Amino acid sequence: MDVSGDDRALIEFVYHEARLIDEKRFEEWYDLYADDCRYWMPLMRDQPPGAGHTSLFDEDKLLLKIRIERLRNPKSYSQAFPSWCQHILQAPSIERREMHLGMFVLRTPFLYAEYQQDQQEIYCGVAWHHLRTAAGRILIAVKKIELLNREAALPSLQLFP
Amino acid sequence: MTGYRHSPAAIRALVRDDAVHRDVYTNPELFDLEMERLWRSAWTYVGHDSQVPNPGDFHTVNIAGQPLLMLRGHDGAVRVLLNRCAHKGSKIVGAGSGNCGKLLRCSYHGWTYTLDGALRTVPVKSGYADTRFAESEASRGLTSAAAIANYRGFVFVRLSQSGASFAEYFGDSLGSIDNLADRSPMGRLEVAGAPLRYMHNSNWKMFVENLNDTMHPMVAHESSAGTARELWQTQPPETPMPMVIEQFLPFVSNYDFFDKMGVKIYDHGHSYTGVNFSIHSSYSAIPEYAAQMEAVYGAERARAILGDSRHNTVYYPSLTVKGAIQTIRVVRPIAVDRTLIESFTLRLVGAPPVLLERSATYNRLINASTSVVGHDDLYCYRAIQEGLAGNGNEWVNLQRNYSDSEKEQGKEATYNGTSEVSMRGQFRAWAAAMTAGGAT
Numbered sequence: 001m002d003v004s005g006d007d008r009a010l011i012e013f014v015y016h017e018a019r020l021i022d023e024k025r026f027e028e029w030y031d032l033y034a035d036d037c038r039y040w041m042p043l044m045r046d047q048p049p050g051a052g053h054t055s056l057f058d059e060d061k062l063l064l065k066i067r068i069e070r071l072r073n074p075k076s077y078s079q080a081f082p083s084w085c086q087h088i089l090q091a092p093s094i095e096r097r098e099m100h101l102g103m104f105v106l107r108t109p110f111l112y113a114e115y116q117q118d119q120q121e122i123y124c125g126v127a128w129h130h131l132r133t134a135a136g137r138i139l140i141a142v143k144k145i146e147l148l149n150r151e152a153a154l155p156s157l158q159l160f161p
Numbered sequence: 162m163t164g165y166r167h168s169p170a171a172i173r174a175l176v177r178d179d180a181v182h183r184d185v186y187t188n189p190e191l192f193d194l195e196m197e198r199l200w201r202s203a204w205t206y207v208g209h210d211s212q213v214p215n216p217g218d219f220h221t222v223n224i225a226g227q228p229l230l231m232l233r234g235h236d237g238a239v240r241v242l243l244n245r246c247a248h249k250g251s252k253i254v255g256a257g258s259g260n261c262g263k264l265l266r267c268s269y270h271g272w273t274y275t276l277d278g279a280l281r282t283v284p285v286k287s288g289y290a291d292t293r294f295a296e297s298e299a300s301r302g303l304t305s306a307a308a309i310a311n312y313r314g315f316v317f318v319r320l321s322q323s324g325a326s327f328a329e330y331f332g333d334s335l336g337s338i339d340n341l342a343d344r345s346p347m348g349r350l351e352v353a354g355a356p357l358r359y360m361h362n363s364n365w366k367m368f369v370e371n372l373n374d375t376m377h378p379m380v381a382h383e384s385s386a387g388t389a390r391e392l393w394q395t396q397p398p399e400t401p402m403p404m405v406i407e408q409f410l411p412f413v414s415n416y417d418f419f420d421k422m423g424v425k426i427y428d429h430g431h432s433y434t435g436v437n438f439s440i441h442s443s444y445s446a447i448p449e450y451a452a453q454m455e456a457v458y459g460a461e462r463a464r465a466i467l468g469d470s471r472h473n474t475v476y477y478p479s480l481t482v483k484g485a486i487q488t489i490r491v492v493r494p495i496a497v498d499r500t501l502i503e504s505f506t507l508r509l510v511g512a513p514p515v516l517l518e519r520s521a522t523y524n525r526l527i528n529a530s531t532s533v534v535g536h537d538d539l540y541c542y543r544a545i546q547e548g549l550a551g552n553g554n555e556w557v558n559l560q561r562n563y564s565d566s567e568k569e570q571g572k573e574a575t576y577n578g579t580s581e582v583s584m585r586g587q588f589r590a591w592a593a594a595m596t597a598g599g600a601t
Contacts, residue, residue: 043355053355062405062406063405066388066392066409066533073383075387080540153358153501154358154530155530
């Protein structure tokens, strides 16, 4: 994607990221993440980043890779009936621009449905994309997902909000 | 109508020495009886006293259908009260945690209680002037749990009036809580923030049994821990091992490893695996922490504490403890096929922050509703829950390494780690509690 930080490209990127998950194009999805990325879903409200508290997701690129590889493993029994998901995104807003660093922060309220074997769970929340632009590419430095019901007793959540 | 309630003999027939009938996992009447007879006569875990550090702090839970309130008084003592106004029965504080101030006050008619549960004021008390109010249940204030114990910060209750004392009930199994608390250079633990709350659509006993089921990890977790191992093997040889890899790899240890780990069982259904070593034994050293522990405890005792690397301890039926990684999992049955598992991260007070990082990381990797390990465990529990409906074989086999002598060997003994002896011990305790007082 050819970009230099223009708004349309940043917003399209967020839509594109969700679409790759929904279509299970995980290799392409993985490539959207920077090598030092974080895919983070905190457990508490106002939880500071870092290891001082547990989270629902706090994945570096290695953990994302493990998840993607596992989903392809025929011995992933919890995927005997494959899960499918669908993101419904509100238009992302650009919340912060640090042009000199090529860093942008986008806020995207979302609905996320995950479906498996006659059961559909619907989650909602706000996703924060910390995007880094360099050499004509956009990469995800941090995707922080604030689930509305993050403290609730939740069933298995197996894909990627 | 199966009629278990009035037939101890029918309940007794569900539990053989080496097998149990499927009804123990699927029958709603037995679930209700479990709550009444097993859970209320057992010592069940309420919470950790670090969740209520200051006077007026409260924490609400529901155990065996009972709304409870753990509360720190002005005297510093932690009490457990029924969360039910003495007047018309409203919960006196809503769900969750908080601070109630100097008094508990009901949101409906404003009756107030001191922090020990005694009734303090009733608006327009003159309305009760000639009513024999002093003889009423209401005048006695909030009901206390029948028995409460605070063991090194872990608060337990027994809800029924009669039953074993705390010391009798847990015996030497308390060594796992000791080992966990002793791992703090100050001998103190704190709950670090919110628990992971994972709803299981399966019977509570499947989860409890699984904690000391050492024949499943290499099968059920091959796709997760095995994938982690494969990816790790493609890294250049000099790559430092990330914490997550260090924590995943032992899950796919072989049968011999888990067998030699050993399992110890106690009376009343308690047990722990990892008598000799465990999946937590080979974590990288933290020299700063080891030095700190030696300075506090002396070299020999510090080595003994840190060398005792237990796998899972089951405090039957409500609590499971992982001392070596400082996480606990609390079992809250909701229905015969519905169980909430709450997993808490504990901070070793005074220890370096990397210990908390280890604990928080492990808790997320293994116990979250987003965990690739948890997904496969729950898949298996659910598969059992549905598979048990099949007629033709109504028995769940628990025969691995069974021997008639295990019932005679006394209440406390160690066995090979892959034995199903911990499950048989749980069901002996189950049958005893479920038929207590029954004549036929």
